[in-house]
Amino acid sequence: MSFEYKINRKKTREISVGDVKIGAGNPIVVQTMTNTLTSDAKATLEQIERCVKAGAEVIRVSVPDKESTDAMREISKNSPVPIIADVHFHYKRGIEAAQNGAKCLRINPGTIGSIDRAKEVVKAAKDNGCSIRIGVNAGSLEEKLLEKYQEPCPDALLESAMESVKILEDLDFYQTKISVKASDVMLAIKSYELLSAACDYPLHLGITEAGTRNIGTVRSSIGLGHLLMQGIGDTMRVSLSISPEEEIAVAYDILKSLKLRNRGVNIISCPSCARQQFDVCKTIAKIEAATAHIVKPISISVLGCVVNGIGEAKHTNIGITGAGSGQHLVYINGKPDHKIPAGSDVADHVIKLALEMDNE
Ligand code: SF4
Incomplete structure (x- = not known):
């Protein structure tokens, strides 16, 4: 007789980030984010290579300016794994990134200013086979939600996420995954639990700004481990103040400890x-x-x-x-x-x- 503890993963919808399938019981996808200047395509591609060697299956890059979305063309073309473009507020960067080869946009339709802008982003995503990650973060919640709830709290993060979901669904867009990250472990856990109960979109897990290698690993293990043990989570990033390639090993160690992935x-x-x-x-x-x-x-x-x-x-x-x-x-x-x-x-x-x- 052998002891076996099996985690029953929640059945979420399946979406694609390029050729990587996410949700619906597919293996939990490990990702990270580059910290080179995206406009420096050569340095970014070199870091992407190192991250892929360490086990990254999709990689996010920030596109804060036009130079970055221009560089996306070369980065997407030469990256061995699909690229997610990280967009904050500037909806045009999202459109450019989609047109230049990004396979997923991390953008919050509820925070880009108007429905017309959201429509343009969704059209670019549809035309270019991009999925979208709604990435709610406790540190950048909308003013109206901070006024309503007085502080970042699970209900506020959930409301922010579901507002963006509604905008996308009204535009007939369903290739969506969602994150509700917070550096406070308990806040993140509760927010993800509420979100998981409220929808069946795949969830991207993360304890944001978790900190240095030691404390960040502890916080991520507690937060992500608690959620993963409940079957919540389809993709994940461990966010540590170390090189992106090093944080991937921590993500796999968490997944290996829970017998959810077996690598290396x-x-x-x-x-x-x-x-x-x-x-x-x-x-x-x-x-x-x-x-x-x-x-x-x-x-x-x-x-x-x-x-x-x-x-x-x-x-x-x-x-x-x-x-x-x-x-x-x-x-x-x-x-x-x-x-x-x-x-x-x-x-x-x-x-x-x-x-x-x-x-x-
Ligand atoms: S800690 Fe290591 S060395 Fe000490 S008793 Fe246990 S197995 Fe042996």
Whole structure:
């Protein structure tokens, strides 16, 4: 008998961002956002390449000016994954981005000034096969909603999102996904819960401005993890104050922890203690760095002694224990496979096994 916890994902509508299907039970799509100048197409494409290598499946770029939407032509043409153009207020940038190859527009029809403008944006989206993400953010709520609710709150974020949904539906547009982001974890959770109950559009999850690597990872894990466990969420971004390519690894770690995606190396390691028979922390850091490029799902357990080492090794592709009787036990696919003498370089041995497994 084996323990299995299955998350029942909410069945949302399916939409497309280029050739990437989102919603309706498709795998949760991991995305990030470039931080180069979009007008510098070369630098942006180089960063996109690094992000795709790290696992980004769609990438958002800001288009704050005409130079950026002009650069979109080259970026969209050469990007290996679909590009989402991030538009704030300037509806013409949305039209230009759609015409220049963006596969999704992040724009809030309720905040671009008039229905006529929304009509123009929707026409450009339809003509160019673009979807639209309504991206409500607690930090930039409409004045009228702040007056009505006095502060950003779940009902205000929901109302903002649903107003934009109505504008799009009135224009017969349904290729829509929605986000209601906030840096306050509880505010974001509650807002997404309300939104998920109010519509069946796919939802893009994020704890916005989550902060630095450490606290931002904690906030994102709590917020996104709570929602994902309820089956909410079709695409996600972890927003950290580190390079975009690095935040992708955190997104996958959240999804791997919930068994919602299975990509790359999944490491189980002990915190080490006085029983450790080699330096666990240094070893695992070396293994993590040397296997970060692997895409094939491979689980690795590295424990400092035999106390829990064998139990964990039985459930991983590569498992190694401390050298209890002068030898490290090495398990392959849950079975005892061979031994290496105490004092061996555990990191080098595990890295070699992982690279071989990756090439099988
Ligand atoms: S596995 Fe062994 S070395 Fe690691 S923390 Fe547990 S008892 Fe300590």
